[in-house]
Every structure is written in structure tokens, then in C-alpha cells.
Amino acid sequence: MKSLSGYFTSAFLKKRIKNIEHIIRNPIGTQHQLMQKLIVYAKNTEFGKKYGFCNIKKYKQFSERIPISKYMDLHPIIKRIRKGEKNVLWPGQVKWFARSSGTTNTKSKYIPVTKNSMNECHYKAGKDMLSIYIHNHPKTKVFFGKSLRLGGSFELYKKYNTFYGDLSSILIKNLPFWAEYISIPNKKIALISEWEKKLETLVKETLYKDVRILLGVCSWLLIFLNQLLQTSKKNKIDEIWKNIEVIFHGGVSFKPYISQYNNLFSNSINYYEVYSASEGFFAIQDQKNEKDLLLLLDHGIFYEFIPMEEFELPYQKIIPIEKVELNKNYAIVISTNAGLWRYIVGDTIKFTSLSPYRILISGRTTHYINSFGEELIIENAEKALHMACIKTDSIIHEYTAGPIYMNQKNSGAHEWIIEFKEPPKNLNNFRDLLDEELKSLNSDYEIKRDKNIILRPPVIYVARNGLFYDWLKKQKKLGGQNKVPRLSNDRKYIDSLLNM
Structure with a gap:
């Protein structure tokens, strides 16, 4: 029976590849049909009536009528929706809200999660993720074992007759039967709110299971896997899970x-990255x-893009997908089946291919250093650190x-706090290499x-073991999609960490 269920699951997901291939052949038509579908669906909402959705037939009308928004623009509206108001941004009542910390002036963001966005975006993308893997690995046997999900550490809270929590908690709570069948741990364990208690329980629960798929944020998965090795007294993960095959991370x-x-595995393992957030x-x-x-174009999200050189200018250019260019940094703007209209996500991406549309995440519109006109983005930092580590x-x-x-006495500098797994023998050499790599990657x-007129060489502090973990714990941000800025x-953040 176990083999038979694995066979049918695999056969079902293979059908998704045909849909993906169709969208790849017709990306622009798919996106504009989706825009029209979103408009028609929401035309009788308060927002739809305000901006005349019933008359919008073309992208030009869409872009001219509906304003660009950030979370702070929508915060008062979302507060009303959380109190139970219906038909505001999206038809009906929105029951679920993904809580996340962000870069806004509010302590937490509450991103609406509708049934449409769960089924037509998050779960549908989950099917496509597995379908693509099957397509690339036709001899896979991942469905004859279990998929281990490492979700968020927030339980779901009820307020105003609606629920909020970590996105992963909401998705786990509402999992469709096919995903629940192959997933461990059970919902009770997956939704434990205290990260350290969940970690201990999760290790005991999964130690002797046939785990073949891992899903989660790679930093938290790493902590879990190291704890698993320590508890089992094994040297490698595939000594515990002999059929482990793939890690989906993001x-x-x-x-x-x-x-x-x-270093955790004796044999090679497949790594696949996904790009998901509370918004989609x-x-x-x-x-x-x-x-x-691969950018997902038929999952309830209509995309627009702002060239970063124009971001937040008074008359910034906002373009649909057919006008993007290769290797250029863009801020992402989305309109979704959760009622986010022309919403700036906060991430920046660049296109590596226009047929099909493929992207790399290059950074954040707010997570950067530009105190001296240097415009240092995460992509620069990651590449430079990677090369300095290799050398x-x-x-x-x-x-x-x-x-x-x-x-008055000194020019500026960048201050780095780094927790090493394996420290360099010569920290000054590491600093100089990092500096040279950043120069080669970023002309500004x-x-x-x-x-040294404007910027001195970087200043590097070596963090004690566990500093960042302790900092996240102090911020009550252990587990889930929480991460070090x-x-x-x-x-x-620098001063907060230095104080610890």
C-alpha cells in the first residue's frame, strides 16, 4: 500500500509539468489574464469600487488608477479586516494573517492569507516544486518515505475572531490531505510555539522515521540536523536517514x-531553493x-517591477514583466489573490533569463548599506564573503x-560582526580579502x-559562539522564517549585538 500511494502521488504531480510548460511558452498572456482575473474577482470590494475595477480592461488603466503601496499604507485597512470587516481588499472575510517582523514602523506586519492564496499560490507552488523535482529526477523514490517540514515556532493566536501566526503555522494548520499524508511531524508537534522544546520533540519524533525530503529555512534546519547527530551519536545524517534525497530551502x-x-552527509544530496514569503x-x-x-506566473500573483535606480524617486518607473531587462536590479511589486494591490514586497531581484523568466534574489530595498553612496546590497556581501572564506x-x-x-576625525567604515564555524588563521588577511572582493563587485x-577618504577598510568583530542564536532568542524570533538581518x-542591529 505504501508503494502504491507513492506511485499515485508521483503520477499526480507529473501532470503539473504540462501546466508549467504551457505557462513558460505563454508568460505575458498568462500574467495579463491573471491581472484581469484578479480585477474581476475583486471588483465589488470596497477597494475595487474605489478604483473602478469594473472599468479596468488594460494594464495601462490598472497602472494609472491603482496606487503603489507599502505595508504602512495598508496598515489601517488591514486592521479593519482583522476586526472582521468583509469585502474590503478581497471578497468575503479574511480569517488568517501571517505575522512577520519587518522593516516598517510597526512592531509586526499582518499579511492577509486567503483561501485563494493558500490553494492557488502556496499549495499549488508546493505541488510544482515537487513536480519539477520529479521531472529532473525521474528515478526518485522520495514519495515512498516521509517529508520533514521545519515550520515556524509561533502558535496561532485568535483576536477579533481572526487568527494570526507564522505563515508556516497557517499553512500547516490548513494542509491539504495529500501534503499531510507524506509530512512529519504531526500538526501538534509542528505547531509547538517554543522553539527549543519543539527542537527536542522533533528530534525524538523523527529519529527513526524514513525521511527522504527536508523543507525549511537552511539556518534553522542546520541547527536541527546538528542536534539530530548529537542525540543519535552518529557522524552523518544519512546514517540515520538512509534514503534522504533532497533539501528544499529558502x-x-x-x-x-x-x-x-x-559535511553532514556521506553521499551527495540534492539542494533546491525556493523563494516564498508571507505575501506569496x-x-x-x-x-x-x-x-x-523560475518565476511562477500563474499562482495568483501579478508582477510589476521598479528599476532600483528609480526606486522612491517622485516619478519612479513601474513596468510589467514584458519590459524587464537582464541583469538589472528591480524592486518587486505584486497584486495578489490575498488582496495586496500593487504592493512593494521589499525584495530586489535581477533577471538571469527572459525565456523562461528566471531570477536571482539580489537583496532588499531596505536591507542594504548606503550611508556613503556605496549602495552595498546583500548579493555583493554574500559573494565577497564566500570568496574570502574560500581563500x-x-x-x-x-x-x-x-x-x-x-x-570630524575619521572617515566612515562598514562594521561586520561575524560568527565563524571555522575562523580564518589571520583575521586581517580575511578583512583585506573581503574588502578587495567588495571593490571588485561594486564600483560605488x-x-x-x-x-580612505570616505570609507576606511572594514572593521570586523569575531562573535562568540551562539551570539546570533542568543540574540534571536532574546528578540523572541527563534525558528520559522526569522533570520539575522x-x-x-x-x-x-550592530549595537544590539555588540551589547551582548
Whole structure:
């Protein structure tokens, strides 16, 4: 029976490939049909009536009538929806809200999650993720075992007759039967709110299961896998789970962790990246040996893009997908089947392919350092750190960076706090290599570093073991999609960590 259920699951998911291939052949038509579908669906909502959705037939009307929004623009409206008001941004009552910390002026963001967005975006993307994997690995046997999900550490809370919590908790709570059947742990364990208690319970629950798929944020998965080895007294994960085959990861860059993951396994394992957030499931790695991600164009999200050189200018250009260019940084703007209209997500991406549309995540519109005109983004930092580690035989566990501001005596600098898994033998050499790599990757940084007039060499502090874990714990952000802010344009995170 076990083999038979695996066979039918695999056969069902293979059918999704035909749909994906159809969308790849007709991306622009798919997106504009989706825009019209969203407009028609929401035309009788308060928002739809305000902006005349019933008359919108073309993208030009859509873009001229509906304003661009950030979370703070929608915060008062979402507060009303959380209190039970219906038909505001999306038809009917919205019951679920994904709570996330963000870069806004509010302590938490509450992102609406509708039944439409769960089924037509998140779960549908989950099917496509598995379908792509089957397509790339036709001899796979992942469905004859279990899929281990490492979800968020927030339980679901009820307020105003609606529920809020970590997105993964909402998705686990509402899982369709096919996903629930192959997933462990059970919902009771998966929704434990205290991360350390969940970690202990999860290790005991999964130690002797036939786990073949892992899903989660790679930084938290790494903590779990190391705890699993410690408890089992084994040296490698595939001594515990002999049929482990693939890790689907997202949330943070995998680059700083890749060597640590490789050391956990005796045999090679497949890594596939996904790009999902509280606002939606955006992209999936669709090629075995490539790192760019296939943008999902038929999952309830209509995309627009702002060239980063125009971001937040008074008359910034906003373009649909057919007008994007290769290797150019864009801020993402989305309209979704959860009622987010022309909403700036906060991530930046660049297109690596226009047929099909594939992307790389290049950073955040707010997570960057630009205190001196250097425009340092996460993509620069990740590549530079990666090369410095290779050249010094070191491994980074966690890091963050921010500015040291100029004063009358000194020019500015970037301050880095780095927790190493394997520290470099010579920290000054590591610093110089990092500096040179950043210069080679970012011409603005290179110019500002000229003769130390504006920027001095980086300042690096080596963090004690567990500093970032303790910091996240203190912030009550253990587990789930919580992550260490990599770059900040102020000293809020740097000073908080230095105080610990």
C-alpha cells in the first residue's frame, strides 16, 4: 500500500509539468489574464469600487488608477479586516494573517492569507516544486518515505475572531490531505510555539522515521540536523536517514551554509531553493545545477517591477514583466489573490533569463548599506564573503553588517560582526580579502574606498559562539522564517549585538 500511494502521488504531480510548460511558452498572456482575473474577482470590494475595477480592461488603466503601496499604507485597512470587516481588499472575510517582523514602523506586519492564496499560490507552488523535482529526477523514490517540514515556532493566536501566526503555522494548520499524508511531524508537534522544546520533540519524533525530503529555512534546519547527530551519536545524517534525497530551502542565502551541509552527509544530496514569503510563493529552482529560480506566473500573483535606480524617486518607473531587462536590479511589486494591490514586497531581484523568466534574489530595498553612496546590497556581501572564506579556508555561521558613521576625525567604515564555524588563521588577511572582493563587485564601493577618504577598510568583530542564536532568542524570533538581518543602513542591529 505504501508503494502504491507513492506511485499515485508521483503520477499526480507529473501532470503539473504540462501546466508549467504551457505557462513558460505563454508568460505575458498568462500574467495579463491573471491581472484581469484578479480585477474581476475583486471588483465589488470596497477597494475595487474605489478604483473602478469594473472599468479596468488594460494594464495601462490598472497602472494609472491603482496606487503603489507599502505595508504602512495598508496598515489601517488591514486592521479593519482583522476586526472582521468583509469585502474590503478581497471578497468575503479574511480569517488568517501571517505575522512577520519587518522593516516598517510597526512592531509586526499582518499579511492577509486567503483561501485563494493558500490553494492557488502556496499549495499549488508546493505541488510544482515537487513536480519539477520529479521531472529532473525521474528515478526518485522520495514519495515512498516521509517529508520533514521545519515550520515556524509561533502558535496561532485568535483576536477579533481572526487568527494570526507564522505563515508556516497557517499553512500547516490548513494542509491539504495529500501534503499531510507524506509530512512529519504531526500538526501538534509542528505547531509547538517554543522553539527549543519543539527542537527536542522533533528530534525524538523523527529519529527513526524514513525521511527522504527536508523543507525549511537552511539556518534553522542546520541547527536541527546538528542536534539530530548529537542525540543519535552518529557522524552523518544519512546514517540515520538512509534514503534522504533532497533539501528544499529558502528564506536566507544558502551560500554561507553549503560547506557545513556537505559535511553532514556521506553521499551527495540534492539542494533546491525556493523563494516564498508571507505575501506569496514567488519562484522555484527548476534546474538541477543552476541557482537561478523560475518565476511562477500563474499562482495568483501579478508582477510589476521598479528599476532600483528609480526606486522612491517622485516619478519612479513601474513596468510589467514584458519590459524587464537582464541583469538589472528591480524592486518587486505584486497584486495578489490575498488582496495586496500593487504592493512593494521589499525584495530586489535581477533577471538571469527572459525565456523562461528566471531570477536571482539580489537583496532588499531596505536591507542594504548606503550611508556613503556605496549602495552595498546583500548579493555583493554574500559573494565577497564566500570568496574570502574560500581563500582563507574559513566557514561563516552567521553575520551582520552596518555603517560606522563619519566624524570630524575619521572617515566612515562598514562594521561586520561575524560568527565563524571555522575562523580564518589571520583575521586581517580575511578583512583585506573581503574588502578587495567588495571593490571588485561594486564600483560605488570601490570609489568610496579610494584613498580612505570616505570609507576606511572594514572593521570586523569575531562573535562568540551562539551570539546570533542568543540574540534571536532574546528578540523572541527563534525558528520559522526569522533570520539575522544581513545588512542594515543604521546601527540598530550592530549595537544590539555588540551589547551582548
